Amino acid sequence: MSAGEFEDDVDDEIDLSTYPDCPPPFRDGKVHVLSEKCSTCVFRQGNVMNLPPGRLTGMVKESIAQDSAITCHQTLPYGAYEVEGQAVCRGFFDKHGDKVMPLRLANGMGLIEEQDPPTTKKNQQAHR
Numbered sequence: 117m118s119a120g121e122f123e124d125d126v127d128d129e130i131d132l133s134t135y136p137d138c139p140p141p142f143r144d145g146k147v148h149v150l151s152e153k154c155s156t157c158v159f160r161q162g163n164v165m166n167l168p169p170g171r172l173t174g175m176v177k178e179s180i181a182q183d184s185a186i187t188c189h190q191t192l193p194y195g196a197y198e199v200e201g202q203a204v205c206r207g208f209f210d211k212h213g214d215k216v217m218p219l220r221l222a223n224g225m226g227l228i229e230e231q232d233p234p235t236t237k238k239n240q241q242a243h244r
Contacts, residue, residue: 138199140187141187147227147229149203150188154206157205185205196238198234203231
C-alpha cells in the first residue's frame with residue numbers, strides 16, 4: 117500500500133496562509149514539537165481517532181518520503197483548540213523523527229522547542 121493511495125480520502129488542500137495567527141511548526145528559528153502526545157494522538161494505542169486501516173502507515177510513509185513530519189492535528193489552526201502555533205506530533209517525533217533529516221538536524225543542533233499540547237477548546241469560557 118503506497119502513501120499516495122490515500123489522496124482521494126483527503127479533502128481539498130487547506131490554505132494554511134489564511135491562518136496567519138497560527139504559525140507553522142518551524143518558527144522563531146526552532147522546530148516546535150509537542151512535549152507529550154496529545155489526548156487523541158494517532159500514535160496512541162487503540163486507534164482513538166478511528167483512522168481507516170492503513171491510513172496512519174500511509175501518512176508516515178508520505179512524511180518520511182518528503183523529509184517532513186506529521187503536524188499534531190490538535191495544533192492545526194482550523195481545529196477545535198486554541199493554539200499558540202502548530203507543532204510536530206510527539207508520537208511521530210518519538211517514533212520516526214530519526215528518519216527525517218530536518219528533525220535530526222534540529223535535534224542535534226538544539227533547535228527543538230517543546231510546547232505543551234493544547235487544552236483549551238475554542239469558544240470555551242475560562243474558569244476563574
